[in-house]
Amino acid sequence: xxxxxxxxxxxxxxxxxxxxxxxxxxxxxxxxxxxxxxxxxxxxxxxxxxxxxxxxxxxxxxxxxxxxxxxxxxxxxxxxxxxxxxxxxxxxxxxxxxxxxxxxxxxxxxxxxxxxxxxxxxxxxxxxxxxxxxxxxxxxxxxxxxxxxxxxxxxxxxxxxxxxxxxxxxxxxxxxxxxxxxxxxxxxxxxxxxxxxxxxxxxxxxxxxxxxxxxxxxxxxxxxxxxxxxxxxxxxxxxxxxxxxxxxxxxxxxxxxxxxxxxxxxxxxxxxxxxxxxxxxxxxxxxxxxxxxxxxxxxxxxxxxxxxxxxxxxxxxxxxxxxxxxxxxxxxxxxxxxxxxxx
Amino acid sequence: xxxxxxxxxxxxxxxxxxxxxxxxxxxxxxxxxxxxxxxxxxxxxxxxxxxxxxxxxxxxxxxxxxxxxxxxxxxxxxxxxxxxxxxxxxxxxxxxxxxxxxxxxxxxxxxxxxxxxxxxxxxxxxxxxxxxxxxxxxxxxxxxxxxxxxxxxxxxxxxxxxxxxxxxxxxxxxxxxxxxxxxxxxxxxxxxxxxxxxxxxxxxxxxxxxxxxxxxxxxxxxxxxxxxxxxxxxxxxxxxxxxxxxxxxxxxxxxxxxxxxxxxxxxxxxxxxxxxxxxxxxxxxxxxxxxxxxxxxxxxxxxxxxxxxxxxxxxxxxxxxxxxxxxxxxxxxxxxxxxxxxxxxxxxxxxxxxxxxxxxxxxxxxxxxxxxxxxxxxxxxxxxxxxxxxxxxxxxxxxxxxxxxxxxxxxxxxxxxxxxxxxxxxxx
Numbered sequence: 001x002x003x004x005x006x007x008x009x010x011x012x013x014x015x016x017x018x019x020x021x022x023x024x025x026x027x028x029x030x031x032x033x034x035x036x037x038x039x040x041x042x043x044x045x046x047x048x049x050x051x052x053x054x055x056x057x058x059x060x061x062x063x064x065x066x067x068x069x070x071x072x073x074x075x076x077x078x079x080x081x082x083x084x085x086x087x088x089x090x091x092x093x094x095x096x097x098x099x100x101x102x103x104x105x106x107x108x109x110x111x112x113x114x115x116x117x118x119x120x121x122x123x124x125x126x127x128x129x130x131x132x133x134x135x136x137x138x139x140x141x142x143x144x145x146x147x148x149x150x151x152x153x154x155x156x157x158x159x160x161x162x163x164x165x166x167x168x169x170x171x172x173x174x175x176x177x178x179x180x181x182x183x184x185x186x187x188x189x190x191x192x193x194x195x196x197x198x199x200x201x202x203x204x205x206x207x208x209x210x211x212x213x214x215x216x217x218x219x220x221x222x223x224x225x226x227x228x229x230x231x232x233x234x235x236x237x238x239x240x241x242x243x244x245x246x247x248x249x250x251x252x253x254x255x256x257x258x259x260x261x262x263x264x265x266x267x268x269x270x271x272x273x274x275x276x277x278x279x280x281x282x283x284x285x286x287x288x289x290x291x292x293x294x295x296x297x298x299x300x301x302x303x304x305x306x307x308x309x310x311x312x313x314x315x316x317x318x319x320x321x322x323x324x325x326x327x328x329x330x331x332x333x334x335x336x337x338x339x340x341x342x343x
Numbered sequence: 344x345x346x347x348x349x350x351x352x353x354x355x356x357x358x359x360x361x362x363x364x365x366x367x368x369x370x371x372x373x374x375x376x377x378x379x380x381x382x383x384x385x386x387x388x389x390x391x392x393x394x395x396x397x398x399x400x401x402x403x404x405x406x407x408x409x410x411x412x413x414x415x416x417x418x419x420x421x422x423x424x425x426x427x428x429x430x431x432x433x434x435x436x437x438x439x440x441x442x443x444x445x446x447x448x449x450x451x452x453x454x455x456x457x458x459x460x461x462x463x464x465x466x467x468x469x470x471x472x473x474x475x476x477x478x479x480x481x482x483x484x485x486x487x488x489x490x491x492x493x494x495x496x497x498x499x500x501x502x503x504x505x506x507x508x509x510x511x512x513x514x515x516x517x518x519x520x521x522x523x524x525x526x527x528x529x530x531x532x533x534x535x536x537x538x539x540x541x542x543x544x545x546x547x548x549x550x551x552x553x554x555x556x557x558x559x560x561x562x563x564x565x566x567x568x569x570x571x572x573x574x575x576x577x578x579x580x581x582x583x584x585x586x587x588x589x590x591x592x593x594x595x596x597x598x599x600x601x602x603x604x605x606x607x608x609x610x611x612x613x614x615x616x617x618x619x620x621x622x623x624x625x626x627x628x629x630x631x632x633x634x635x636x637x638x639x640x641x642x643x644x645x646x647x648x649x650x651x652x653x654x655x656x657x658x659x660x661x662x663x664x665x666x667x668x669x670x671x672x673x674x675x676x677x678x679x680x681x682x683x684x685x686x687x688x689x690x691x692x693x694x695x696x697x698x699x700x701x702x703x704x705x706x707x708x709x710x711x712x713x714x715x716x717x718x719x720x721x722x723x724x725x726x727x728x729x730x731x732x733x734x735x736x737x738x739x740x741x742x743x744x745x746x747x748x749x750x751x752x753x754x755x756x757x758x759x760x761x762x763x764x765x766x767x768x769x770x771x
Contacts, residue, residue, distance in 0.1 A: 003434055004432065004433070006456075006457065009433070010416050010433055013413035014413075015413060016413070035375060036414065036503070044419070053718075057715060058385055060373075066478055081374040096411045096414070096473070099441055100475055126411065128412060128437050128438050
């Protein structure tokens, strides 16, 4: 059964992706839920939350709120929290409850915006999609809201889109990326500021490090003619590559990370046969394998003989009794929730 | 807006009365601030027992979580624990499912597939459903019957309805009912009783075991100590149930009705005169004599020694701990210790403690972890020497403290002894 997970836990959801982009940008973030979704994000999917004080709230929805659709009451609570918090923007992020009762997020946004003098963004997550969908929505909404002015391009400035702990699996992602880039590097969402977002039009080019940043890169290209490149600098730095000469290799991660590692392997071992696969990135055509279920994943292993697999260890359970080659842990926080720092 | 955390003194709060609690202290009146101090409120399972982990308290059971992916996300952490690693399954709902409920047709097939995929079939399948099915009005009892027919094992629903947290049957009360619902009526044994309330056992040294054994109750069963499903089934032969946590009351009521096991409720108290009174009331209810003199004296001695050494300490008491914050604060105050701050949720059940506290410690400040104003909590304004509770330790990370929320549960005199011993250890 495609929707049944027997070996894996669910991957990071859209609302976690949405939060990960906004988390460091000094806004009020409200998860429109009953509490559990907020707990999942704070206690699990947003590792920065334990060390970085943030104005993150749960709407604390209760059954009667959902049944009666008390949006006015919710808007009043949102407005009050935004006023107390004195932050630069407010983002209201959906969850399964508003998805079921069809909360009118644009209306909620307008109700709050009327009473507040900071920008209010509404992001309709449902908890049923993967993190990349929510992250992409966050980037787009951020740039549409704040990057409204076409500024002169500054030579030597680079924007980085798509960097979050969910993909880079480390709290040091900004440091890792900076090691590989020179110039004035602005990593939106990790180490970057809201001012960097507002001045997005002045960067010379954008680097898109995960598919979550791709739509925003296209938007910025269309709006400000900013070119972009796809690369995931440093994401596979920690991996040791043994002798892969003539070996059949499979890399499983988000597509850009997988391609980065593939590039590195082929540079050292041009005769290696390297395939990539992902459970994510439905829009990307780069992967050799697209897994929609545990069954798909297992089938690929049954039909192909790989010598070496680079993938998060969480996937190993699916094929433990049919795959006998070597497995190199390529952690993906959005899958296993493990940071490189924990390994 | 002033940038200060809202608080009210115990005296002022008591004067306002339980019907006029300020809105800043009521979770339903504001957004819920999410800091590391509120993690246990938003997500009890993040650290400790939430519905998912609690549902697996039934030995040899497995759980199928039917939900959008986000609801099962933090279970990845639980899955690293060998005890749970291969016992969680997920049936993911998509956007169409959460509106139409079409996923319900897939559940029996999923249960069947799970059972047949295991080397040994599970003894029970717990199906955990979430806010989505609460809103869809899913008749889960019916779905479980269909699953049971399809897979040939007992199937029980666990309701992880965060939406009903402050309702008549909150999720953690409901799951307690679920985990005992598989018991079937058996002949009673006069020397057997169950301790209900927790998903982990009482500390082995707890005097409750000794007191019960002293009056001939030899088989004292707790769900968390049951190693097999067969052992679990023996819980149905209990002569009576002791409810140690009010969230197990509904389960006890069910067992009383279905299995004809009567129950007695005991509170987790920290004032030794009250603990003594409670044991005497228990003795009366059981029509036996309980001699707790030895335990009482030992605790009294420990309290005295502690006060002699550390009597001038000023405490902050949180709510992320194995106690009611207001009862514990009152107990400390009645022992002559100073409690300057409480981070807790005040309501009908614990207002009685607050009123007593107001009489002896009127200036104690009462905060709510959940209030959005806690964004501005400033520890520099607090005169605190020691923090009790994981949340209190978050606010006062630079001060000594104890989390007091271990999985092994403390109760009665032993809780008092362990509390002061733990504080003493940290201070020394």
